[in-house]
Structure formats: structure tokens, C-alpha cells
Amino acid sequence: xxxxxxxxxxxxAGLIALSLLAASVLLKPGSSLAQAxxxxxxxxxxxxxxxxxxxxxxxxDAGLLSQQGGKRLLDExxxxxxxxxxxxxxxxxxxxxxxxxxxxxFYQDLAGSFSGIDNRIADTQRRKALEAAEMRDQATxxxxxxxxxxxxxxxxxxxxxxxxxxxxxxxxxxxxxxQQLLELGFVDxxxxxxxxxxxxxxxx
Numbered sequence: 659x660x661x662x663x664x665x666x667x668x669x670x671a672g673l674i675a676l677s678l679l680a681a682s683v684l685l686k687p688g689s690s691l692a693q694a695x696x697x698x699x700x701x702x703x704x705x706x707x708x709x710x711x712x713x714x715x716x717x718x719d720a721g722l723l724s725q726q727g728g729k730r731l732l733d734e735x736x737x738x739x740x741x742x743x744x745x746x747x748x749x750x751x752x753x754x755x756x757x758x759x760x761x762x763x764f765y766q767d768l769a770g771s772f773s774g775i776d777n778r779i780a781d782t783q784r785r786k787a788l789e790a791a792e793m794r795d796q797a798t799x800x801x802x803x804x805x806x807x808x809x810x811x812x813x814x815x816x817x818x819x820x821x822x823x824x825x826x827x828x829x830x831x832x833x834x835x836x837q838q839l840l841e842l843g844f845v846d847x848x849x850x851x852x853x854x855x856x857x858x859x860x861x862x
Contacts, residue, residue, distance in 0.1 A: 728757040728793055735800065744808055751801040758794035762787045795821050795831055802838065811842050818844075 735750035765787035772780040802817040818835040825832035827849060839845045 723757060723760065725761065725790065725793070728754050728761070728790075728797075731757065732793075732797060732800070735797075739800075739804065744804055747804050748801065751797050751804065754797040755794055755801065758790045758797060762790035762794060765790060791824065792831075795824050799831060799835060802835070806838065806842070811844070815839065815842065815844050 731750045731754035735747045735754065738744070738747035738750060765783045769780045769783035769787060772783065774780075798817050798821055802814040802821070805811070805814040805817070818838050821835040822832045822839075825835070827833060827836055833849065836845070836849050840848055
């Protein structure tokens with residue numbers, strides 16, 4: 659009887675010890691368990707908020723990386739030109755170009771991502787990309803004019819050529835840019851050509 663009682667006590671003590679061990683494992687902090695799990699290449703990784711390459715959410719009405727932010731820079735540049743503060747105007751116009759160029763690229767990327775998946779979203783993003791590109795070219799044209807006002811044709815010419823490549827010579831802004839090149843003497847053939855210089859239609 660004594661042996662049976664001793665065995666029963668030892669068995670009970672063993673069960674209690676196992677229960678306590680299991681409880682200690684289950685009550686470990688989640689971070690410890692997460693550290694014990696092997697990294698999986700297919701698992702989504704958290705975004706580091708301190709990473710400078712991560713864009714912070716911006717207010718679409720007040721944030722710099724927005725249409726309104728770019729237009730605000732254009733307004734500030736216009737005021738600087740009026741005050742003949744050309745260095746500030748150049749800085750603001752360069753920033754506006756960068757903002758609108760980034761917006762155009764981002765919207766174009768989104769349009770490509772949704773193409774064939776949701777064409778409504780793709781078309782909307784494509785339209786926004788075109789609008790941002792138009793504003794970028796407007797800022798580029800204003801920047802070229804400021805460089806020309808400062809007698810810096812070597813800085814104005816590349817910008818004007820960029821506008822023509824983006825807008826095409828048949829569009830209004832492209833023609834304005836070409837006219838600036840003509841006035842600077844970089845090109846010598848006017849466009850559109852005067853009617854008198856245009857070849858007449860061949861007789862039938």
C-alpha cells in the first residue's frame with residue numbers, strides 16, 4: 659500500500675510539473691515567439707517609418723507631393739518673378755517641375771498596374787498623369803523664360819527642347835517653346851511656316 663501511495667504521489671507531481679512548463683511556454687511574450695519563428699521570404703515585411711525612401715502620407719490639398727502643392731510653388735515663383743527675385747523663382751520652378759514630374763510618373767505607374775484589371779481606375783490615373791505632365795511642361799517653360807531673362811540661353815535651350823519633345827511641335831506650348839528657340843537663334847526655320855512659304859498643292 660505504501661508503494662502504491664508513493665507512486666501515485668510521484669505521478670501527480672509529474673503532471674503538475676508538465677502543466678506548469680506548458681503554461682510558461684504559452685505565456686511567453688509574443689515578441690519572443692516571433693523571434694523564434696524563421697524568416698519567410700513570402701511573408702510581408704513591415705515598413706520602416708524611418709526609411710527616407712518611404713513617402714509619408716500627405717494632405718492632398720496642402721501636401722507638397724500633390725497637384726495643389728505644385729501649383730502653390732508656381733504661384734510663389736510667379737510672385738518672385740514679379741519682384742525680380744530670380745534666384746527664388748528658379749528654385750520654386752525647379753521644385754514645381756520635380757513635383758509634377760513625380761506625380762506624372764506615379765500616376766502612370768498606377769495606370770499600368772490597373773490596366774486590364776480595372777480600366778476605370780487605369781483611365782483615371784492615366785488622365786491624372788497627363789494633367790501632371792502638362793503642368794510640369796508649363797513649369798519648365800516658365801523656368802526657361804527666367805533663364806532667358808537672365809541672359810542664360812545655355813540653360814534655357816535644353817528646357818525648351820524638352821518641352822517640344824514632350825508636347826510635340828503641333829501643340830500650343832510646343833510651338834511657344836520653338837518660337838523661343840527661334841528668337842534665341844538656336845533654330846532658323848520658323849514654325850508654323852508662313853502661308854507664303856508653304857508649298858502649294860500640286861495641280862490635279
